[in-house]
Amino acid sequence: xxxxxxxxxxxxxxxxxxxxxxxxxxxxxxxxxxxxxxxxxxxxxxxxxxxxxxxxxxxxxxxxxxxxxxxxxxxxxxxxxxxxxxxxxxxxxxxxxxxxxxxxxxxxxxxxxxxxxxxxxxxxxxxxxxxxxxxxxxxxxxxxxxxxxxxxxxxxxxxxxxxxxxxxxxxxxxxxxxxx
Amino acid sequence: xxxxxxxxxxxxxxxxxxxxxxxxxxxxxxxxxxxxxxxxxxxxxxxxxxxxxxxxxxxxxxxxxxxxxxxxxxxxxxxxxxxxxxxxxxxxxxxxxxxxxxxxxxxxxxxxxxxxxxxxxxxxxxxxxxxxxxxxxxxxxxxxxxxxxxxxxxxxxxxxxxxxxxxxxxxxxxxxxxxxxx
Numbered sequence: 216x217x218x219x220x221x222x223x224x225x226x227x228x229x230x231x232x233x234x235x236x237x238x239x240x241x242x243x244x245x246x247x248x249x250x251x252x253x254x255x256x257x258x259x260x261x262x263x264x265x266x267x268x269x270x271x272x273x274x275x276x277x278x279x280x281x282x283x284x285x286x287x288x289x290x291x292x293x294x295x296x297x298x299x300x301x302x303x304x305x306x307x308x309x310x311x312x313x314x315x316x317x318x319x320x321x322x323x324x325x326x327x328x329x330x331x332x333x334x335x336x337x338x339x340x341x342x343x344x345x346x347x348x349x350x351x352x353x354x355x356x357x358x359x360x361x362x363x364x365x366x367x368x369x370x371x372x373x374x375x376x377x378x379x380x381x382x383x384x385x386x387x388x389x390x391x392x393x394x395x
Numbered sequence: 396x397x398x399x400x401x402x403x404x405x406x407x408x409x410x411x412x413x414x415x416x417x418x419x420x421x422x423x424x425x426x427x428x429x430x431x432x433x434x435x436x437x438x439x440x441x442x443x444x445x446x447x448x449x450x451x452x453x454x455x456x457x458x459x460x461x462x463x464x465x466x467x468x469x470x471x472x473x474x475x476x477x478x479x480x481x482x483x484x485x486x487x488x489x490x491x492x493x494x495x496x497x498x499x500x501x502x503x504x505x506x507x508x509x510x511x512x513x514x515x516x517x518x519x520x521x522x523x524x525x526x527x528x529x530x531x532x533x534x535x536x537x538x539x540x541x542x543x544x545x546x547x548x549x550x551x552x553x554x555x556x557x558x559x560x561x562x563x564x565x566x567x568x569x570x571x572x573x574x575x576x577x
Contacts, residue, residue, distance in 0.1 A: 219396070226400025233405025238412065238444045245447040252450055270502045270510060277451035277500050279552055280510035281492040284452065306490045308554065310434075310455035316446040318434045321455020323555040325489050369452055373490050373554070375515055 242315060250314040252276065253286055253367045260393035262287045262370070264384050283372040283383055287392035289336060291364040295350070296336035298368050300390035303383050304330060306373040311336060314365035322357070333357060335395065338364055368392060412441055413448045415463045415548070420445065424569045426470075427462035427551065434458065451500075459488065459554035465546065467572040472546045475503065477577040478530030481549075483570035488556035490514055495529060495541050496548050505531075505542040512539050532576070 242248075252275065256263045262285040268274045278284060289296035298309070302324065309332060310321035319336075322328065334357045337345060342360045344350045352358070372387055374380045412418045415428065420441035422431045432442035434456035446453060454461060466472055467479060485491050494511035495503050504510045517525040517537050528534040529549065531542055541547070549572065 222397045223400060226397040227404065229397065229401035230404025230408070233401055234408045234412075237405065237409040238440050241413075241444040242447040247450060248447050249450045249452065268502060268510070270504045270506050272501060274496070274500045274502065275450065277449065279492050279550075280494055280502060281513045286452070306554065308454075308458040310458055312453070312455075315443075316453065317438065317443075318436055318453065318455040321434060321457040323458060323489065325555050326457075371458070371554075373513070373515075 249312075249316045250365070250367070253288060256286060256288075258286055258367075259288045259290075262368075262388060262390050262392050264387045267380075279371075281373060283374060283380065283387055285370040285372070285387040285390060286367060288365070288367045289393060291336060291338045291341065291361065291366065291394075294394040295338075295341050296334075296366065296368075296393070297395040298332060298334040298336070298390065298392050300332055301386075302330050302332055302370070302372065302390075303374075303379075303386050305375055305379075305383070308371045309334065310369050310371075311359050311361065311366055312369070313361050313363040314367075315363065319361045319366060320357075320359040328357075332370075332390070334359060334368070336361055336366055336368075338362070413445050416465065417441070417445065424462070426464040426466050426468050426572050427569050428464070429460050429462045431460065434460070454552070454554075457555075459552060459556050462551045462553070462569070464549045464551070464572055467574050469574065471574060473549065473572070474577065475541055475543045475545055475547050476531065478528055478532055478534065478575045479549075480573045480575050481527040481529060481570045482524075482573065484524065484568050485514070485551070485570060486553060486556050486568045488514070488553040490554040491556075492550075492552050492554075493527065493539065494550050495539060496550055497543070498546070498548070503541045503543055503547055505540045508540045512537060527570075528575070530576075 265284040308323040311319040432438040433453040527537040529539045
């Protein structure tokens with residue numbers, strides 16, 4: 216009996232070790248992660264507006280059908296990233312994620328931005344240059360710092376009515392994204 | 396036996412920890428569950444593993460939060476053949492949406508009908524409260540028509556929400572999901 220209990224306890228401890236190992240190693244071992252999916256959109260330095268989701272069809276990004284999504288990838292190694300443009304008069308949000316899927320920044324138009332978006336994305340070295348005033352930036356620029364050079368920007372836009380969806384879609388695709 | 400317990404526990408616990416209902420790193424309010432750390436700059440290890448597994452476009456914390464319910468308020472799994480009444484208020488938010496998905500996150504609204512409900516296009520009572528019914532049978536007021544058989548999940552996304560500005564009245568402000576008919 217004691218022998219069985221000891222084996223069970225050993226299994227329990229080993230199981231917890233396996234569990235912790237899986238949880239800690241999954242982000243590093245995952246090949247088909249959100250970054251690889253975003254990269255497949257061919258959206259380096261330009262916004263790609265995602266197709267609307269339809270009933271019964273695959274929804275790999277788990278999109279909200281009421282929202283229009285524009286996604287852009289930027290690499291900060293050579294120069295800071297810049298996102299700019301005028302958004303329609305509706306509710307929208309902007310967020311920046313790094314290649315690991317970690318949120319770097321997020322805000323909405325209800326935070327006082329209005330309809331004009333001006334976002335600068337800097338890596339730590341560029342932020343240092345910014346602090347030393349060795350980089351020129353435009354007034355009113357939202358400054359975001361990312362630890363990693365590979366980042367992607369998501370703009371979510373909520374059309375108030377389905378009838379304006381196609382117009383909002385074309386306005387989203389006209390936003391600027393890339394290196395400054 | 397030792398190896399069976401270890402593998403069963405290790406892989407089983409990991410699977411349960413990383414599904415939408417989660418075991419650690421999630422926040423539960425009645426039938427609603429949210430991974431609160433997905434939009435955080437420093438997510439905990441479980442949330443990081445969940446982000447890797449889900450491969451979805453997540454919301455940064457300032458943008459909003461997504462709740463998922465796979466059970467009604469009585470604890471029964473949501474079934475497509477049944478009609479559910481979703482009643483009560485939502486936390487203060489600029490905009491919210493509600494839609495139904497299957498286990499693969501495919502939208503299960505009937506083709507040709509709205510895919511989701513949103514806070515800007517709802518019929519409301521004089522006190523501002525909105526009543527939503529989700530199910531396959533014709534319903535008055537706000538009706539999210541779904542089709543098919545089997546279990547499903549409801550996704551409630553609150554954009555620009557004040558939900559984390561104070562935890563005092565949270566349980567009262569997320570809607571209840573009540574089964575009406577099957």
